[in-house]
Amino acid sequence: RKEVEQDPGPFNVPEGATVAFNCTYSNSASQSFFWYRQDCRKEPKLLMSVYSSGNEDGRFTAQLNRASQYISLLIRDSKLSDSATYLCVVNMWGNFNKFYFGSGTKLNVKP
Amino acid sequence: DVKVTQSSRYLVKRTGEKVFLECVQDMDHENMFWYRQDPGLGLRLIYFSYDVKMKEKGDIPEGYSVSREKKERFSLILESASTNQTSMYLCASTPAGQARGDGYTFGSGTRLTVV
Numbered sequence: 001r002k003e004v005e006q007d008p009g010p011f012n013v014p015e016g017a018t019v020a021f022n023c024t025y026s027n028s029a030s031q032s033f034f035w036y037r038q039d040c041r042k043e044p045k046l047l048m049s050v051y052s053s054g055n056e057d058g059r060f061t062a063q064l065n066r067a068s069q070y071i072s073l074l075i076r077d078s079k080l081s082d083s084a085t086y087l088c089v090v091n092m093w094g095n096f097n098k099f100y101f102g103s104g105t106k107l108n109v110k111p
Numbered sequence: 112d113v114k115v116t117q118s119s120r121y122l123v124k125r126t127g128e129k130v131f132l133e134c135v136q137d138m139d140h141e142n143m144f145w146y147r148q149d150p151g152l153g154l155r156l157i158y159f160s161y162d163v164k165m166k167e168k169g170d171i172p173e174g175y176s177v178s179r180e181k182k183e184r185f186s187l188i189l190e191s192a193s194t195n196q197t198s199m200y201l202c203a204s205t206p207a208g209q210a211r212g213d214g215y216t217f218g219s220g221t222r223l224t225v226v
Contacts, residue, residue, distance in 0.1 A: 008151065036215075043201060043217035044154070087153070099215075101146075103153035 003027060004090050006102035013078055014110050020074040021105045023088030032091040033064055033071045037084045038104065044087055047073075078109045114138075117202050117218035124225050130189040132221050134202030140216075141207035143185035145169075145177065147198040148220075154201065160185055161207075192225045199223075 006023045013019045025033075033050035048055065050062040050071050061074040071090075075082055085104040118133035136143065142161050146154040146169075156169030158177040166177050174196060178186040185204075189196055200221045205214040 004153070041220075041222075043219050044215075045217070046215065099156070101154035103151050 003100035004088055004102040006086075006088060006105045008103060008105060010106040010108050012108045012110060015078055015080060017078045017109075018074065018076045019078055019107065020072055021086065021107075022070045022072045023090075023102050023105075024068075024070040025088075025090045025100070026069070027090070027092065028066075028069060029092050030069075030090045033062075034089040034091075035060075035062060035071075035073050036087040036089055036101075038087055039084050044101075047086070075107075078107075080109050080111065083107055083109045115202055115204055115216050115218040117200075117221050119221050120219065122221060122223045124189075124192050124223065126193060126225055128189075128192045128225075130192050130223065130225075132187040132189075132200055132202075132223070134185045134187070134218055135183050136185075136202075136204040136216070137183065138204060138206075138216065139182070140204035141182070142205045143179065144203045144205075144215075145175075145185065145187045146201045146203065147171070148201055149198050157187065189223075192223075194225050197223060197225045 004025050035047040036044040037047045038044040048057050050064050054063045059076045063072045085106045087104045088102040090100045115136045124130050144159040145157040148154045155171050157175050160166045160179040176188045202218040203215045
C-alpha cells in the first residue's frame with residue numbers, strides 16, 4: 001500500500017466552480033501535511049501547509065481529518081490559472097528524510 | 112530570488128553510459144535531496160545529504176550514487192544508465208534542522224531519456 005494516495009483525476013471543471021480533492025495517508029504517526037502545486041513540466045511549489053484546525057488562504061481551504069487519515073483541498077471560484085497538478089505531501093516528525101509525495105491530482109479548469 | 116539550479120533541462124544518454132546530474136543551490140541550505148518523478152508513482156526519494164560529504168539512501172538508491180563535495184552542490188550519478196532510469200529528476204534543498212515540507216525549494220528538473 002502506498003504511503004500517500006491521491007485520485008489522479010483529471011478533474012475537469014468550469015471557471016467559477018468549486019472543486020475539492022482528497023489525499024489519504026497510511027501512517028497514523030504522520031505529523032506534517034502540505035499541498036504543493038506543479039504546473040506542466042515545471043517543478044513542484046508549495047501551495048499551503050495543512051494545520052490541524054484547518055486553514056484558508058484566499059480561495060483555497062485545506063483540512064485535516066486525522067481520524068480518517070486524509071487531507072483535503074478545496075478551491076472556490078476556480079480560475080483558468082488554477083489548472084495544474086496538486087500534490088499532497090506527508091511527513092513524520094523527527095524523520096526528516098521521510099517526506100512522502102502523492103502522485104498528484106490533475107485539475108483542468110475550462111472557460 | 113533564491114534558486115536551485117539543475118545543470119540540464121533535457122538529457123539523452125545511451126544505455127551503459129555514466130551520467131552526472133548536477134544541482135547547485137545559492138541559499139546556503141544544509142539539506143539537499145534527489146528525487147525522481149514518474150507518472151502514477153509520484154516523487155520518490157533517491158538520496159539525500161544533510162552536510163558536506165554526508166549522504167543517506169532514500170527509498171530507491173539502487174543504480175545511483177551521489178557526491179557532495181561542497182555545500183552548494185549535490186550531484187547524482189548514474190553509474191551505468193539503463194532504460195528504466197528514464198525519468199524526471201528533481202533536486203531540492205531545505206535549511207538545517209527539521210526539514211519541513213514547506214521548506215522545500217525544487218530545481219526545475221532534468222528530464223533524462225536513456226536509449
